Amino acid sequence: GENVEQHPSTLSVQEGDSAVIKCTYSDSASNYFPWYKQELGKRPQLIIDIRSNVGEKKDQRIAVTLNKTAKHFSLHITETQPEDSAVYFCAAEGPDKLIFGTGTRLQVFP
Amino acid sequence: EAGVAQSPRYKIIEKRQSVAFWCNPISGHATLYWYQQILGQGPKLLIQFQNNGVVDDSQLPKDRFSAERLKGVDSTLKIQPAKLEDSAVYLCASSPTRERQTQYFGPGTRLLVL
Numbered sequence: 001g002e003n004v005e006q007h008p009s010t011l012s013v014q015e016g017d018s019a020v021i022k023c024t025y026s027d028s029a030s031n032y033f034p035w036y037k038q039e040l041g042k043r044p045q046l047i048i049d050i051r052s053n054v055g056e057k058k059d060q061r062i063a064v065t066l067n068k069t070a071k072h073f074s075l076h077i078t079e080t081q082p083e084d085s086a087v088y089f090c091a092a093e094g095p096d097k098l099i100f101g102t103g104t105r106l107q108v109f110p
Numbered sequence: 111e112a113g114v115a116q117s118p119r120y121k122i123i124e125k126r127q128s129v130a131f132w133c134n135p136i137s138g139h140a141t142l143y144w145y146q147q148i149l150g151q152g153p154k155l156l157i158q159f160q161n162n163g164v165v166d167d168s169q170l171p172k173d174r175f176s177a178e179r180l181k182g183v184d185s186t187l188k189i190q191p192a193k194l195e196d197s198a199v200y201l202c203a204s205s206p207t208r209e210r211q212t213q214y215f216g217p218g219t220r221l222l223v224l
Contacts, residue, residue, distance in 0.1 A: 042217070043216060098155070098213065099155075100154070
């Protein structure tokens with residue numbers, strides 16, 4: 001079945017710097033790759049997603065890139081702000097279900 | 111649009127006791143998911159319903175966990191009897207259909223088994 005690896009597990013950046021989180025997946029048939037942000041004690045919320053027919057998608061300060069050949073995708077956050085601090089999960093759609101990565105705890109220091 | 115509702119928000123029980131969680135998905139969403147999220151880990155799918163039918167329950171510990179979605183709308187997840195390792199947040203999510211659709215999560219039920 002699908003396996004998703006996520007790195008790094010923790011990431012600390014200074015406010016205004018960029019943050020990059022990387023994920024790899026195993027099932028070449030996967031076609032849908034969402035990213036969720038989970039603040040402490042709150043529900044995961046979708047922040048951006050990408051489908052396999054595109055290589056990059058942007059939404060203001062957030063962008064996701066997908067390399068289907070290498071089976072990896074990345075989340076890029078530019079001009080980070082303290083409110084970006086949270087745990088970020090990548091996911092890949094395996095056969096009929098989403099498989100989540102183990103999460104990256106991002107801390108943005110003012 | 112109302113979001114996914116879950117209750118209770120918190121539950122503390124002793125091992126070997128029973129517990130039940132309730133979920134009401136977003137109106138019109140055919141697919142409902144129950145996830146278990148252990149502290150420090152990503153959500154793990156327990157069971158997936160399409161309307162009132164089970165699509166995937168391969169990771170559901172069926173000796174102690176059960177779930178139903180009788181009328182294709184709200185759902186209950188039960189644990190009987192609970193073990194210490196069941197301490198986790200139980201998240202319910204829904205999506206309009208199964209494939210490549212955004213899943214919207216509820217606030218979760220935080221379970222502590224003593």
